[in-house]
Amino acid sequence: MTELIIGRESGVENPRLSVTFNGQTVFVGPPGSVSKDVSRKHCKITIDNDKISIEDLTNNNFTYVNGSDCKKKSDIRIQDNVELGPSRYHLDLETIIKAATSKQAxxxxxxxxxxxxxxxxxxxxxxxxxxxxxxxxxxxxxxxxxxxxxxxxxxxxxxxxxxxxxxxxxxxxxxxxxxxxxxxxxxxxxxxxxxxxxxxxxxxxxxxxxxxxxxxxxxxxxxxxxxxxxx
Ligand SMILES: [Zn+2]
Structure with a gap:
């Protein structure tokens, strides 16, 4: 089972998306590609034997799956449209999972x-x-x-x-x-x-x-x- 914490890069003017897993963090996308309404720890993605689930970690900055906001959703597909925060930052699941797993041995x-x-x-x-x-x-x-x-x-x-x-x-x-x-x-x-x-x-x-x-x-x-x- 792999758990990824998705959020905004902290301590910088132009944040990227941060993906944290197993105590290490990788950054995705160009600087400034993530708006401030994405929380630092916005959501958690769990990958368990090909099953992907997502959990919103914020109180009022929503996580959307295929247009509807949800606190927790299991069995999401890699092609699903996941968006974060009121400005609806599009989360490219495939890129994120690849970025996380490619660093891992x-x-x-x-x-x-x-x-x-x-x-x-x-x-x-x-x-x-x-x-x-x-x-x-x-x-x-x-x-x-x-x-x-x-x-x-x-x-x-x-x-x-x-x-x-x-x-x-x-x-x-x-x-x-x-x-x-x-x-x-x-x-x-x-x-x-x-x-x-x-x-x-x-x-x-x-x-x-x-x-x-x-x-x-x-x-x-x-x-x-x-x-x-x-x-
Ligand atoms: Zn492989």
């Missing part, structure tokens, strides 16, 4: 385990597939053995032929069931990876692709929103 430490688990799961699938392939030779061997025994023990011939047939049938069934499970499981593994291996910036959350964790740490930034990554 996001830890991607947790993504190492996500990437390693994905690689391990993929490897396990390959091993399983290899075992299934090895298994496919088995029914033939067992059938031949049964038939061999049947030749030497004529009295057991009928039973051995049935045993051979049952072996063949059982293995065909096992292979059939597993063959349909393997692609399903592979898809599950990939879907879960796509869900978790994402940029930690709540305003981005873009899937980081199949780029190994080490590569991400080398580049140290999100290729989509340019947020900095740290360990």
């Amino acid at each position: 996001y830890s991607i430490k947790h993504l190492k385990a996500v990437y390693d688990n994905y690689q391990q799961a993929k490897f396990d699938m390959q091993v399983k597939q290899g075992k299934l392939n090895a298994l496919s030779a088995l029914p033939g061997v067992l059938s031949m053995t049964s038939i061999g025994i049947a030749v030497f023990l004529p009295n057991a011939r009928f039973i051995m032929i049935i045993v051979a047939a049952l072996f063949a049938l059982a293995f065909a069934l096992i292979r059939y069931i597993n063959a349909s499970k393997v692609p399903l499981k592979s898809r599950e593994i990939e879907e879960s990876f796509r869900e978790k291996y994402v940029c930690p910036n709540p305003a981005c959350k873009h899937f980081l692709g199949f780029t190994p964790y080490n590569e991400l740490m080398k580049n140290r930034s999100c290729p989509y929103c340019r947020s900095k990554f740290s360990e």
